[in-house]
Amino acid sequence: MIHFKFSFYFLLLLFPAVVFSQDVQNNPKSNHGNKFEQLGTILPTPNIYRAASGAPGQGYWQNRADYEISAYLDEDKRNLKGSETITYHNNSPDNLDYLWLQLDENEQSTTKNAGFDDSSFLPRTATSDDLKSTELPMKNNGYGVNLEKVTDASGKALPFVVNKTMMRIDLPKVLKKGEKITFKIDWNYNIPDRMKMGGRGGYEFFPEDGNDLYTLTQWYPRMCVYSDFRGWQHNQFTGRGEFALVFGDFKVSMNVPADHIVASTGAGKNFEQVLNSAQLARWKQAQTADEPIEIVTLEEAKKAEKSKSKERKIWKFEAENVRDFAWTSSRKFIWDGMKVIIPENNNHVMAMSLYPKEAYNLYRKFSTKVIAHTILTYSEFTIPYPYPVAQSIEAANGMEYPMICFNFGRTEKDGTYSEGIKNGMIGVIIHEVGHNFFPMIINSDERQWSWMDEGLNTFVEYLTEEKWDNKFPSRRGPAHTIVDYMKLPKNQLEPIMTNSENINQFGPNAYSKPATGLNILRETIMGRELFDKAFKTYSRRWAFKHPEPADFFRTMNDASAENLDWFWRGWFYGTDAVDLSIDKVTVATPNLEAVPKIRENIYTVDAPSQNSFEDISKIRNREDKTIAFYTDKDKDLQDFYWRYNRGQEKVDRTKEYNSKSENFEKVPQKEKAALEKITAYQIDFSNKGGLVMPIILEFTFEDGSKLTDKSSAQIWRKDEQKVSKTYYFAKKLKSIQLDPMRETADIDTSNNFWGEIPAPSSKFEVFKQKQGASTRGAASGKVNPMQAAGKK
Numbered sequence: 001m002i003h004f005k006f007s008f009y010f011l012l013l014l015f016p017a018v019v020f021s022q023d024v025q026n027n028p029k030s031n032h033g034n035k036f037e038q039l040g041t042i043l044p045t046p047n048i049y050r051a052a053s054g055a056p057g058q059g060y061w062q063n064r065a066d067y068e069i070s071a072y073l074d075e076d077k078r079n080l081k082g083s084e085t086i087t088y089h090n091n092s093p094d095n096l097d098y099l100w101l102q103l104d105e106n107e108q109s110t111t112k113n114a115g116f117d118d119s120s121f122l123p124r125t126a127t128s129d130d131l132k133s134t135e136l137p138m139k140n141n142g143y144g145v146n147l148e149k150v151t152d153a154s155g156k157a158l159p160f161v162v163n164k165t166m167m168r169i170d171l172p173k174v175l176k177k178g179e180k181i182t183f184k185i186d187w188n189y190n191i192p193d194r195m196k197m198g199g200r201g202g203y204e205f206f207p208e209d210g211n212d213l214y215t216l217t218q219w220y221p222r223m224c225v226y227s228d229f230r231g232w233q234h235n236q237f238t239g240r241g242e243f244a245l246v247f248g249d250f251k252v253s254m255n256v257p258a259d260h261i262v263a264s265t266g267a268g269k270n271f272e273q274v275l276n277s278a279q280l281a282r283w284k285q286a287q288t289a290d291e292p293i294e295i296v297t298l299e300e301a302k303k304a305e306k307s308k309s310k311e312r313k314i315w316k317f318e319a320e321n322v323r324d325f326a327w328t329s330s331r332k333f334i335w336d337g338m339k340v341i342i343p344e345n346n347n348h349v350m351a352m353s354l355y356p357k358e359a360y361n362l363y364r365k366f367s368t369k370v371i372a373h374t375i376l377t378y379s380e381f382t383i384p385y386p387y388p389v390a391q392s393i394e395a396a397n398g399m400e401y402p403m404i405c406f407n408f409g410r411t412e413k414d415g416t417y418s419e420g421i422k423n424g425m426i427g428v429i430i431h432e433v434g435h436n437f438f439p440m441i442i443n444s445d446e447r448q449w450s451w452m453d454e455g456l457n458t459f460v461e462y463l464t465e466e467k468w469d470n471k472f473p474s475r476r477g478p479a480h481t482i483v484d485y486m487k488l489p490k491n492q493l494e495p496i497m498t499n500s501e502n503i504n505q506f507g508p509n510a511y512s513k514p515a516t517g518l519n520i521l522r523e524t525i526m527g528r529e530l531f532d533k534a535f536k537t538y539s540r541r542w543a544f545k546h547p548e549p550a551d552f553f554r555t556m557n558d559a560s561a562e563n564l565d566w567f568w569r570g571w572f573y574g575t576d577a578v579d580l581s582i583d584k585v586t587v588a589t590p591n592l593e594a595v596p597k598i599r600e601n602i603y604t605v606d607a608p609s610q611n612s613f614e615d616i617s618k619i620r621n622r623e624d625k626t627i628a629f630y631t632d633k634d635k636d637l638q639d640f641y642w643r644y645n646r647g648q649e650k651v652d653r654t655k656e657y658n659s660k661s662e663n664f665e666k667v668p669q670k671e672k673a674a675l676e677k678i679t680a681y682q683i684d685f686s687n688k689g690g691l692v693m694p695i696i697l698e699f700t701f702e703d704g705s706k707l708t709d710k711s712s713a714q715i716w717r718k719d720e721q722k723v724s725k726t727y728y729f730a731k732k733l734k735s736i737q738l739d740p741m742r743e744t745a746d747i748d749t750s751n752n753f754w755g756e757i758p759a760p761s762s763k764f765e766v767f768k769q770k771q772g773a774s775t776r777g778a779a780s781g782k783v784n785p786m787q788a789a790g791k792k
């Protein structure tokens, strides 16, 4: 879904100045906080179902449910009645003696809901409606699922128990591996007023013309997921944590007022029976159209609004290999469509939009084209879009289902609209259509992990928005947009790896922070080529399967040869922020006359000494006949490893190392002039926020030229709080900017700049290295005598 959180900005006003670094300064941590250690036991142990590489294992399995449903929409009573046949396939190695199903509509009941209350506070103002609603929890409000009948295929009653939003059906005999069972449920529920009661499905009433627009979602009893990693996923539905669902095929018929237009998950199977001949002709025309064609026109929709048919029509739809099925019905709908061909799999897709006249000027122009752009772009970054249709419905919200989603974006009464509404609409359509990939196809457990669908989807949404319009005002994705969240006090933050129900700042935590993290990986840490391949590998491996977080983390490492455990650990499992600081810059120029001589013993070598304790390894090694024989003349070199490496020959390590320093010689006169221009800058950094990141520096020289250098995050691996780096420049440096592109989400940029060049504070000594003197010694990775001399 799309998430709005206005209170987030309000909270920022209440807590304006948060000084993260105090935490570090007041409670000094040990130097090594394990930021670079493997995730290890934080991740589940790989097994035959889930491989250590992050791919599905050789024994991977998942269960499946096929549905046949007849639905009857009673517009007068605003009641939906259904008769459902489920065939459940047990592909697990386990015996099942009961099944769990989800009754999501019980969320709307005052007596059957999950009862996950939140703190509540005295309001500043209240309406009489608010005060009335406080009486509701005392009595049954009439919403929630009414179960009429639960039977086996032959009509014999099956025992069942309802626990709030979950229902257990006890099986007459154990369902073994490879077996399937068919059973039936008849039910009905009163459709809630979605605009007043909230929730993801219901009706919206349009007082001006007296019509409803129905979004029928979570509307039938749905199978829970039984998996290798948690057995039954039957955490209660509270309205927050979304869904965990199994794949299957659907055959659904909807009996609705004859003047309604219906759209749903899947392909329509009887349009010739439900559309008039003109509409049917336009439907056929749209299937080869490159521009959206109105299948039901504005004029037809306006006319339909004016009366209510007493006749009925039955619409039929089928969908294959989907994890859910949703639909919409109203006489208010205008319907347009065009074809889109996905190049990667040559799939011919019908992109279609349905909307009331209140959204006409926006949806007619943009919606279907945005769908096309979205499935094309996601196909490029993840897997080719596999389904026959992709639809966007205007329903004043933002919520996703396979092949169909509900979005917002209405014009003013005169048909005009602001840029803000337009961009909001484009953003929500990209987002909700994008959910076809995460989680509808790459079918993660939303009830447990919101980030696995919202975060990954928001990331690709950002890429898609960028490709739509390079100036698109994306709210989530760029690193700097997460800074306000990352600076919040710790008592308002949870790790991304937090159960959906327990998150405070839901939008930033489940959407923005993971999306931003992936963007930082792509742009700053891995680079696009490595990242894109790894991300695509994850998508391909887990399409039409049930991935877990470890499968994602492992695959990203596996496909890129980047050990990103430090990043997963910091960004996904922690709440630290990035705040790198330039603490000090020490400037030095060469003193060429002072020490033209090689300095001896730059490297100190500990002389081999006899160990006073004879440990078991030493004893066994001595007894090992395959190891070189020890003689008295080597008495001063009794250490096994020393002898083993060197044989019987005594080696003077000090001499050996000293011979290496012959590589460094006096600076020849002819190079003096060039070297005299070199200035060295030792930059001391500290990690005030706790989260490690690459150090990106932009140097500006006095002649106006610029140079950028990046040290990988691993620079922090031996000291997670303080590092230094020395640069040698022949040009005079004017200033240093840390993270000039604001790509690391650094929460305090006031300590990211150094802009004064003080008089040289010391002189340093210069030697020449035979391999060639480097003006960028610290970056070269070679042993640098100037560094060695300067650091004691």
Ligand SMILES: [Zn+2]
Residues within 6 Å of the ligand: 001, 002, 003, 431, 435, 454, 457
């Ligand atoms: Zn979403």
